[in-house]
Amino acid sequence: MMDDVVHDYRMVPEDFVKHLTVTLVIVVIVVLVASMLFSVPEAKPLTIKQYAETNPVGFEEVALRALDGQGRIANYGPPYNHGTGNVESGIQQMVGILHPINAAQDFVLKPLAMAASINPAIRPPLKTFTHASRSRQVFWESQLSLALGHAYQRNGRVMLPSGEYGPLAPLLADTLNLGRSGLMSGALIRNSQVVTRFDNQNYLMFLQGAPLHGAVTPLQLKGTQWGIIHPAVKGYPGAWWMTIPTWIYQWPFVANSPANDAIALFLGLLAWLLLALTPWIPVWNQVPKWAGVYRLIWKRYYQEHQKPSDRLGDQGGARSVRSS
Amino acid sequence: MANWTQTSQKRLQSILSVETWLPDTMPEYAQGFMYMLGSLTASSFVVLVISGLVLAANGPASWSYNGAMRFVAATHFWGVQAFFFFMMLHLWRVFFTGAWRGGRGLTWLVGSIALLLAIPTAFTGFLINGDLYSEWNAVQAKDGLNALGLGWVNLTNAGQMFGMHVIVMPLVLAFFIGLHITRVRLKSVVPPYPDKSSPETRIQMRERGR
Structure with missing residues (x-):
């Protein structure tokens, strides 16, 4: 059976160890020179503290969307929760909830409960909110959501138009303060089962919407x-x-x-x-043959094998057998 | 049933032979820069393993407070660039020379698997770096994995990503690179296409026509 390869070629002396050494030295030199000249690109990360300080209104909007279930993660779906906002396939649904996130609790209410042990003033509004009916909570949330669209910041504080926000306005201000303090990261990534802090899920998920999108759009x-x-x-x-x-x-x-x-x-x-699967796809596996680039790569081989004198010269050398 | 040890001896004889791994002759057509690209890719992987060992021994965030480790991180970064750069050149070379011919299809397939595996290997490294690129790509790429039913891979869990990048992916990738190189050494590199204008091909074609 014709296998589309030449069988007539010589084996020529080769120093393979030298070949490998040369390639390794080339890469080492290239890498060292590039490292010395250009170092390594490290873009300063976006932190919750930084976002709270530079964009207090945006921060409160993120916290509110986590609280009212309108945020992308709050309503994502598997593998985080029972939401429906980001379910792209049946298999995603089948996998189920592997890394549970209750955005309202995990991103806002639990961190606030922790902060309340340092600042007891947080406790009354927190209690009012958590003990209110769901419809009342939704009313406050929707009122505040509309108001944040018209809010502005003054000296790092969010200034809201007057309205019926119940305990939410002070609670979100407290969340903002927690964010500005730098302590929110600890509240988000804590795991009472282990003391190691490998899992940054809730920290990154808190930032994943508007904050990170805003940071990377110019880039x-x-x-x-x-x-x-x-x-x-x-x-x-x-x-x-x-x-x-x-x-x-x-x-x-x-x-x-x-x-x-x-x-x-x-x-x-x-x-x-x-x-x-290129080798087994008809027509596609013939493309290199038709493209003819191989003639450049093996130019010398074809040139030498077109000369009748080379054929004579070859007869004394080591000749390969089928190398397949 | 055949003796397993003897069967293994027979199979491993050429795989473990010095002649296979340290050849002192090469086909005449396998010369020059085009035939250094695979070795340059493998050499880049060696550089990545060495710089990666230093990084792993010092911790993934050590670059952020230690100048020497920042330099090692830089070598790892440029090693990745070299690895993919040479791999892509190697890919172009093997494609345009139809390197799967002569019973080398499996070599091609294993190399393609190594290419595919190299992508998450590099990606998990970007994720444990801890800068803006890490945090953005962790939250950005999760949707695709979740959609494919691979939600157990939690890109925002730096511990899982550290294990993936430092142990799991490099071992799997090294296995496929090793298998690819082993096949190349055993089967040698693909000979040229028969050139209709060469005297040899004319003779071969005449012989086949008889």
């Missing part, structure tokens, strides 16, 4: 901005090897779908399958 890091292939520090390379999946994210029918991640990753995996 072109959002998915719709070809995000993953861009660096967080201008001038450095990003994860450019993700260009194809990122490109798929930009396709209008993917970008506009509520299941954009599921579709983009599925199509990305199909693209990988096309690559991985």
